Amino acid sequence: MTVNFRMDAPQPRLLDQTGQGVIHKPLDRPEGPLKVSGRATYAAETHLPGMAHGVLVTASIARGHVEAIDDSAAHELEGYLGCWNGERFLRNPAQGMAGAAPVQPGDRVDFRGQPIAVVVAETFETARDAARRLRILYSEEDAVTDPAEAEFETKEDADAARAVAEALETAAHRIDATYTTASHAAAAMEPHASIAEWNGDQLTLRSALQMLRFNALELADAMGLERGQVRILSPYVGGGFGSKLGLGPEAVAASMAARDLGRPVRVAMTRQQVFETVLRRSETVQRLRLAADSGGRLTALAHDNRQFQLLGEGFAEPVPQASRFLYAGAARSYRQDLGRMHRTPSGSVRAPGEAVGQLAMEAAMDELADAVGLDPVELRLRNIPDAHPGTGTRFSAHGLEACLIDGAARFGWDRRAGPRARQEGDWLIGMGMAGAARPNMLVPSEARVTLAGDRATVETDMTDIGTGSYAILSQIAAEMLGLPAENVTARLGDTDLPGASGSGGSFGAGSSGSSVFLAAKDLRGQIAALMGAAEDGLTLKDGLARAGNVEKRLADLIAEPIAATAKIEKGEMAKETHQSGYGAHFCEVAVHALTGEIRVRRFEGTFAAGRILNEKTARSQCIGGIVWGIGAALTEELVHDARTGQPVTRDLASYHVPAHADVPQIGVTFLQERDDAANPIQAKGVGELGISGAGAAVLNAVANATGVRLRDYPATPDRVIAALAAAGL
Template identity: 65%
Template structure:
């Protein structure tokens, strides 16, 4: 039986002593050649024999009940097999999956575009046409879709410390502002897809999913079978950003239809369905209050926010998460109001909380620096707390001050001029900066490692959603076992393998990597015994084992034996005693056109400290990708809804604007500072996937102000808003 390792104390830095020299390098992805040549099989690519096609049918009312489906309306379509109406895949926010009886909560419509049925046909085209033509009858009732005017508001109890009134009233400088952000869509490159096949009473699902250990239980519950009768396969996932954390309608619908028909069923969401029916990031209204003394020390810090979700849903965007530990103040106040509206449900989108909350707090800090006449970098340096201001925990490792100083130096921050002072023709040039922060987590994860004369095999149901899991786990195993990376094979995305943390929350690489580390460490201990040395004296490099003045090829020690070890890790006392987070600093230069309001990002620099870097190349890709998303959030992204129905208007990538190549400068740099976090995990690593987006948009907004002297508080900073702000300021 596998023993579970708990993180109850700081860990020794074994990876600083190993000699293979693989960990931390910019090793290419082992799966890269398959992906660029089109040979990597994503969910919708691998079709079992006899597979048929399903297309989701969506509600055309905002709120009410599905009364009837007119199956005869599409009976003339050649190859039509079935119209599946099962309340188990109708979203029921209040009660989860509903019962089977009609007119029960499972038949309830909670938002426009909600999937209500599945048309299955021999061909994709027939299924698509059937879904478009199928006639539905609804009983519709009034719905509230506008969060600004909704009547159902649930206030949460505020988190407070210190004497707010005294701190606020006694300040030399105050900032009291409101920032708003719109809804965001994940819109991963690979649409949501599932291929379901039954083999007797066993369900095999190929799915575009992020967290298989959890998804297996969700799917089993939805279709009414034990989890051990479900196998999920997801060797390659084309992005997720939180939208594929849980089982979706496409997976449940495919599974139920496949069981009903006795044939494999493939369901792929159209891009418009992804926007209509997949969890969005909520819009936010954020009230920032900052007060400081004449020297720039924060006396009061308040960050209140309003978010929305469907009635009954528990998720609430943690908007002020980073604001609660980035800076210290004598008095703090954080409060959230939840508004209930009938829009598609809100959930996790890349860096939930930080992606939108840090934009606002960092823009407000810039406003305070402006009021003080102080350098924005210096203001932040003066207000770094010695411990978590809310919990009182010491930081496990925090290099934010180093990121601010090193980033400013590398970027050339000292060349920054007063707002509006730098011009190049009709372009106004400005610089802005912002801090970055993202809490670090360790999630229970297991892995199995096999070592034989042929090399090592790593097995875990961990997923690779484009972040580089195949590469990172290869490097961990190769480093620990003294093997070239080419002798390590990583098998992922199969729930028959040991259950991993899954990909999400920036915890995937560290959690699953720690499980691989611990399993490989057990093998190292067995090799040390075979060599005749203490485990701490063992050195493995290029297939050779050395220790206690002894040396032998690893294969000789194996003598034909296959060493197999499995390990599981979970959080422990270190998560209670210390607060672990990644930190960084963004610096940005923009050009603002004085007549059109167009904003161009000319260069951007991010300096990050997130523990040990496991793969330089994949980490940089994640950091730069986050920074690009931050630019898009600041300048482009706006998931708009019809004010009458709540229906998503910007339903595809033609209308939902994201940053393109022309919007991103070539000079986009991500630099990593040397850091180890002994309280985080045995690898001393922390997540980077969401740290890069945190604060990036704030740096862009602050650069716009430095360029032209106006503040854009309703995000994104589109040309019309920039022009309106310039006109209002008489510029």
């Protein structure tokens, strides 16, 4: 029987009463040794007997139709097995949590880099050669590939916009600034890959995916199958960052070819194809208008954005997501202009919304602090709202103030000097800060926990995309069952297991972790019954069960395995409270006065995100988030040729994620917090919180170092020297 639980009321803090002491501990990942010794099998790494190899063929035009594909030259190759395309082929990966096939365009081409066929051969090398030998006849149509030519769909609340405009007119201080952010790629280390294997009419797909419960529906829909005919295995994923939320074109290509050939087929994207085909983050233009009274209290806020998407895709980057609630201000407006363009469609890339929205918002707050003449920390402290400023909903645990105060002290913010006041040789030194927020969510998630003697197994189709799911799910079960963490094994990434939230939106730990908690809690009840005791009188620790004067070894007590399955979903708490993780970033940079190079020298982040389940993996998440912030601020730009729509930075040598030398020692501090409204484990998401505002802290430090404000990101040397030169420097 499955325990069904809705999060309708605050829950007791059971994880603070259990005695095992493994929750929160910075334990190593249990699968770590497998990964660093090459024994963790990623999607493309299973070698099935008789497996053939496919290579995707991508469109070299931005819009039109494929009239014919001539593969006669490929037939000359020994080992060539054929070319597949057609009505089941996917145009692009599914958007996150779609649960249905994305656009299947037939012979239509909507963007350059769109997969249009797959070529299969006995070896990967032959398939790649064959793919180059295809002669593709297109009928080309006019395409919009230049943002300057795009047509926009506008969403705006006219009343709200009017209220902001009025407040701006009478404000003691106002900021009106426009910022641009570049298109970003998730740039996961593991390229997208799938192996399809048919057994009769049953399809097994080994793939690199984040949300298997949804992906199975997408695969079934795309292939015209029942859900019960597909199984997806994704035990290890080499980075996702949103790019593997939805089923990808390579999965359907492999499935089609494998069915026709009657043998397993592997299709792995090349690095260049990942950049061409996988959903990207749109470039944005953001206009921020802030109005404040003489004391720096916000009276109005408008966060408008312009972004781009391919026709037929519903996703839009929620640019002002955190701006809606992070700071006070009565009048609030958020206009969105969505431009339609024939470029690789956009989708969720780590921290959709905050990653670019807070880059602009927190820079504007810094500009306001200058205008008011207030310290940037003080400005934020004065603008922490008592309740959601747009809806009036009360906040659950809210740690922004504590983070600002802790971070400032830890960093030494009181040593910050005025603009352009510190110099070492040709390097200008500055400090900057920013606030951080990322809303917390609860997504339906189910798990089964089985206890056999003093060993437990956790089973759920949750994924571990490098985040630490194996570690935290084991820890939760171990804590609840009074076992050392190594006595718990987590089995993940298999759609035959209970369906989990998947990894996305920072909700994986809280959602899937709660389902494991609830299943384990049910087992505690079963153990109590075996002990003949009440559940609240039961103590489980080190494999021993105690109740009153009775103590038994679980190894003896649990003669036959016992199991429990539990499912959690959101409830009233999601309506009654607004839940978010909060944080504060502090940063010191050096800017070369002549060359415009920027080096981040110190970085401190303090975060409040409810219960921290594993201090090590959570810390790694925040460090990674801050590195992403540095990248968005300084280095990362997915560049397209405006004439053709082709992505030009198509590899990791030209798409510049920060290198080690770009990243200083990063300090991460978690504040002690429990969010009773979030879920029964009182934890909130940390996977994206670290990004929110991190880049703005860097850019605010640049402004402090140089006395010059940059508003076009990434702030590469050419942009820095242009800004310096404009200021006569």
